[in-house]
Amino acid sequence: MKKKWIWEFDNYPNFTYDKEELDSLIQDIVFLQGSLSSTVSFVSKEILEEKLKDSYADEVINSSAIEGEFLNRDSVRKSIAKKLGFDRYANTDYVTDGLVNILIDACTNYEKDLDIERIFAWHASVFPTGRNNKGEIINIGLTRGHYEMIIGGGGPKEVIYYQAPPHDELFDYLVEFFDWFNKTEDSIIKAAIAHLWFLIIHPLDDGNGRISRTICKYVLARVEKSYYSKIYSISKTIYENKKTYYEVLEQTTGFRIKENPLDITAWLKFFLQTLLKSLQEAQIGLQYIKEKTSFWDKHRDKELNSRQIKVLNKILDSGFKNFEGGLTKKKYVAISKASPSTATNDLKQLLELGCIKQTPATTGRGTSYFVDIDC
Secondary structure: OOOOOHHHOOOOOOOEOOHHHHHHHHHHHHHHHHHHHHHHOOOOHHHHHHHHHHHHHHHHHHHHHHOOOOOOHHHHHHHHHHHOOOOOOOOOOHHHHHHHHHHHHHHHOOOOOOOHHHHHHHHHHHOOOOEOOOOOEOOOOOOOOOOOEEEEOOHHHOEEEEEOOOHHHHHHHHHHHHHHHHHOOOOHHHHHHHHHHHHHHOOOOOOHHHHHHHHHHHHHHHHHOOHHHHOOOHHHHHHHOHHHHHHHHHHHHOOOOOOOOOEOHHHHHHHHHHHHHHHHHHHHHHHHHHHHHHHHHHHOOOOOOHHHHHHHHHHHHHOHHHOOOOEOHHHHHHHHOOOHHHHHHHHHHHHHOOOOEEOOOOOHHHOOEEOOOOO
């Protein structure tokens, strides 16, 4: 029978890739990791805790959304606050509790080896009722007992996008994976390969995608061993590029024929680009926080009303350079809900206090203002 899927080829799992094509991406990531670590040191503990809760929520929500399951953000944040000890008595949902538990376990207990017992524990947390969101019964604590195919379309247009290894051979495939995982030095490339490799094996009834992304975060936490490893979400960036994510997996695992069936360069490149973007977004978010903190340090003694504070925070939270068109009276009214005359007085006072500056070459009704971090 003609071989098609990546695991069917004789040299599997000896994956190959073009290192030169990835080197510049890796260098950019390493540089940004260092920069992010430095930025974190200038941010207060309270702000970092909020950033941590946000990034954990992003990871849990988006990893589930990739699989078509949409969670309530407030529920996820309550589960995070409870698990981290910020609110031990929060009224939480057992589904979001479970998803939060596996992420925090991966990000904090990263010194432990990975084994089948840990995978099964994570699996039980993903499906605390023993059923998935479609109501289907899931075999918790067991590998799948059936052939697994990823199928799209229907009827005569049905397409098999991927077929996983036979269920009666899963033990050998998993032993090979765990042996490699626990003996291989932690690196960004290892995180990418582990993510892919677990998806290739597809050992569980359901939840393989979420657990593969948890394994990825687990490796990254082992690599970074720092607080900043917890303040970005790779699943958020994957979800934003979900179509490409699945296309690259199809290209890598055998749906699309390629010259070298074990070449995973395309996957690694996508993964590294995704990680880089996730780190960049985290860095931008922290930069906004630094700018906001710096601004209020300079203006904390100014007597501002609640409307003025609300508008200034709105600009600072979006990044003062990103507030398109600057601050106008019309925008001030829209944000603060003040009357036009009150808005005029508020803006005049902000100018006098040095909180904002008038944008050059704007006058009359077209007058706009900007928050100057250095003012």
